[in-house]
Amino acid sequence: MINVQFYGVLQELAGAQTLSHPLEAPMPVAEVLEQLQARLPALASHLPRLACAVDDRIVPRSHTVAPGATLALLPPVSGG
Amino acid sequence: MSNRRHLQSEPLDLMQLLEETRDPASGALVVFSGTVRNHHAGKGVVRLEYSAHRALVEQVLAELEQEVIERFGVQQCRIVHREGTLDIGDDSVLVVVRSAHRPQAFEAARYAIDTLKVRAPVWKREHYSDGSVDYQEGVPLQQADLEN
Numbered sequence: 001m002i003n004v005q006f007y008g009v010l011q012e013l014a015g016a017q018t019l020s021h022p023l024e025a026p027m028p029v030a031e032v033l034e035q036l037q038a039r040l041p042a043l044a045s046h047l048p049r050l051a052c053a054v055d056d057r058i059v060p061r062s063h064t065v066a067p068g069a070t071l072a073l074l075p076p077v078s079g080g
Numbered sequence: 081m082s083n084r085r086h087l088q089s090e091p092l093d094l095m096q097l098l099e100e101t102r103d104p105a106s107g108a109l110v111v112f113s114g115t116v117r118n119h120h121a122g123k124g125v126v127r128l129e130y131s132a133h134r135a136l137v138e139q140v141l142a143e144l145e146q147e148v149i150e151r152f153g154v155q156q157c158r159i160v161h162r163e164g165t166l167d168i169g170d171d172s173v174l175v176v177v178r179s180a181h182r183p184q185a186f187e188a189a190r191y192a193i194d195t196l197k198v199r200a201p202v203w204k205r206e207h208y209s210d211g212s213v214d215y216q217e218g219v220p221l222q223q224a225d226l227e228n
Contacts, residue, residue, distance in 0.1 A: 007133055008203030009215040051221035056135040058223045072133055076218030079202025080114045080173050
């Protein structure tokens with residue numbers, strides 16, 4: 001299992017700030033994103049512009065996420 | 081250094097930042113304030129909500145302060161962003177730069193706010209005067225170690 005956190009507009013799409021996603025073995029972030037897209041089709045149009053963080057560190061999509069980790073999905077930012 | 085906060089839910093305190101950065105070797109002080117305005121893209125705005133990935137914002141802005149100091153050779157750089165609900169006229173972000181001379185201070189402050197806008201995981205949700213609410217489109221997060 002991993003903990004998935006949604007930020008910004010993604011919270012509205014997901015209807016939640018977090019969800020648990022089944023993960024039994026380490027897997028690249030890109031593959032987890034594909035699984036999440038199947039679960040939440042509304043994510044699809046946002047995926048190309050998302051950044052990802054695992055356990056509070058920005059990671060490339062090739063990064064391997066392990067069971068127990070927290071994966072944060074970070075849409076385009078608008079601070080300032 | 082490490083106990084300096086970069087994200088806060090209470091109103092930003094410019095005087096506190098000026099006091100924190102007081103520096104006898106600096107002859108120039110530049111302050112940038114991002115202030116909530118009452119319009120966006122032709123629509124009336126009545127308030128904003130800022131949300132953030134707190135741990136990452138703390139890390140990103142602490143690193144940005146250090147980068148600004150090294151890159152521009154300025155004495156001091158402090159950046160603090162607000163989260164929560166803000167009214168028109170409230171400060172959403174403050175950048176304070178002190179340096180020996182003014183050119184570096186202006187350049188450094190400009191770089192700090194421009195870079196914050198593409199690196200800080202902060203999201204702005206606008207409440208419009210017609211009652212609608214929307215997230216700003218934003219820019220994809222850029223990060224030194226972001227490979228794709």
